[in-house]
Amino acid sequence: MEVLAPRGTRDILPDEVGVWRRIEEEARDLLESFGFSEIRTPLFEHTELFVRGIGEATDIVEKEMYTFSDKGGRSLTLRPEGTAPVARAYVEHRMFSFGRVQKLYYIGPMFRYERPQFGRYRQHWQIGGEVLGSDSPSVDAELIFLSSQILKRLGMKDMEIGISSIGCSSCRRDFKTALREYLSRNKQALCGTCIERMERNIMRVLDCKEEGCKAVLQGAPSMLEYLCDDCSRHFEGVRKRLSIMGVDHFIDGHLVRGLDYYTRTVFEISYRIREGKIALVGGGRYDSLIEMLGGPPTPAAGFAMGVDRVVLALGEMRGKDERPSVFVAAVGEGLFDVAFRIAEGIRNGITGISVIIGDEREPLKKQLREASRWGAKLSVIIGPDELRDGSVSIKDMETGDQEKVAMDMVLDRIRRKAKGDEV
Numbered sequence: 001m002e003v004l005a006p007r008g009t010r011d012i013l014p015d016e017v018g019v020w021r022r023i024e025e026e027a028r029d030l031l032e033s034f035g036f037s038e039i040r041t042p043l044f045e046h047t048e049l050f051v052r053g054i055g056e057a058t059d060i061v062e063k064e065m066y067t068f069s070d071k072g073g074r075s076l077t078l079r080p081e082g083t084a085p086v087a088r089a090y091v092e093h094r095m096f097s098f099g100r101v102q103k104l105y106y107i108g109p110m111f112r113y114e115r116p117q118f119g120r121y122r123q124h125w126q127i128g129g130e131v132l133g134s135d136s137p138s139v140d141a142e143l144i145f146l147s148s149q150i151l152k153r154l155g156m157k158d159m160e161i162g163i164s165s166i167g168c169s170s171c172r173r174d175f176k177t178a179l180r181e182y183l184s185r186n187k188q189a190l191c192g193t194c195i196e197r198m199e200r201n202i203m204r205v206l207d208c209k210e211e212g213c214k215a216v217l218q219g220a221p222s223m224l225e226y227l228c229d230d231c232s233r234h235f236e237g238v239r240k241r242l243s244i245m246g247v248d249h250f251i252d253g254h255l256v257r258g259l260d261y262y263t264r265t266v267f268e269i270s271y272r273i274r275e276g277k278i279a280l281v282g283g284g285r286y287d288s289l290i291e292m293l294g295g296p297p298t299p300a301a302g303f304a305m306g307v308d309r310v311v312l313a314l315g316e317m318r319g320k321d322e323r324p325s326v327f328v329a330a331v332g333e334g335l336f337d338v339a340f341r342i343a344e345g346i347r348n349g350i351t352g353i354s355v356i357i358g359d360e361r362e363p364l365k366k367q368l369r370e371a372s373r374w375g376a377k378l379s380v381i382i383g384p385d386e387l388r389d390g391s392v393s394i395k396d397m398e399t400g401d402q403e404k405v406a407m408d409m410v411l412d413r414i415r416r417k418a419k420g421d422e423v
């Protein structure tokens, strides 16, 4: 029987890889232009890292982790996200003693056992950026600006940027009390899980997708009304900087994130496509995480962009690898050596080009058909005539024009034609 890719995973076929690479390249370029350096952490970590970091009573930890025991009996988990691993590496390598703010970025797959649906996979890719060691509202604003800028560079318009603040532990205490009072009054309309969540982790109720709970939450108190003076000032600082940067955004008082480590600023960038609204970027501040993982108190903030979803949003913009290609068609057995030498000459002499050699045992017509299938811009033809007078023929595959060129002029002609300098 055929073996298929596991549910919720998929292959990115060569046709699609071009757009993935473009997203990664734009992101790398922008992140590095903002002073970020790349970090690569393991694909699996001790389970405890995520339980402590993301929070025991979150959907990710409760239901979505790929957790297994290795042969040594350790409990390990495929990383469901990148922030906790970066924070772990920051503490492990004592990066707090490096004397300056750390700006780190990563690109890689994450694993969540979710119900697969449109834009939701069990293996998805994220591009993330984390800034560790600063509590400045400028950092939060810069992260929002930077992540929206990556999307803009890719040609996306009309993204919606929602921001909020969920305060610090002290102002959240008052909010939780108010929320508990409100939810207790409306308990009959809540789902069983939320009634349980009210005891274990009441903030998670805000994230419930059940219709009944969503209706109750419409009238729930907003965290923004409970911010203490410091958190309020910080939130205003973020907003002021966003307006200086020209970042259009709206305040989403009910914005909640699926991870427990957040403090103060939280944000999401979403996009409307035919199938509905999807979150492309999520992030925020997490001022207690480093300390929770055994490091010194260190404020930090970050974002992560879902690459699979950006690919979906870019939709029809997906493009192939744009390298011009040249097909070398030698006609006649025994001509492989000539074809090979010409192909190598082109590959080594002209950068950014791809060269495909035809099967010299096949007739010219068949080889040229193959050249079209490759989307070749030019074909270099070497037959008995050309061999006799030390030349090759160069055929423009779009116009069909063909010309004979002396062997020592081949590179020059191809360079000019393939790069479009000459019609």
Ligand code: HAM
Pocket (backbone or CB within 6 Å): 080, 081, 082, 083, 084, 112, 114, 119, 120, 121, 122, 123, 124, 125, 126, 128, 129, 130, 258, 259, 279, 280, 281, 282, 283, 284, 285, 301, 302, 303, 304, 305, 306, 307, 308, 309
């Ligand atoms: P998150 O919101 O869980 O945040 O994920 C970030 C982004 O990854 C989402 O906005 C979405 O685009 C994409 N994503 C998440 N789950 C899936 C999935 N199952 N399939 C496809 N795409 C998905 C985090 O992971 C935080 N670590 C972000 C962060 C960094 N906060 C601070 N620093």
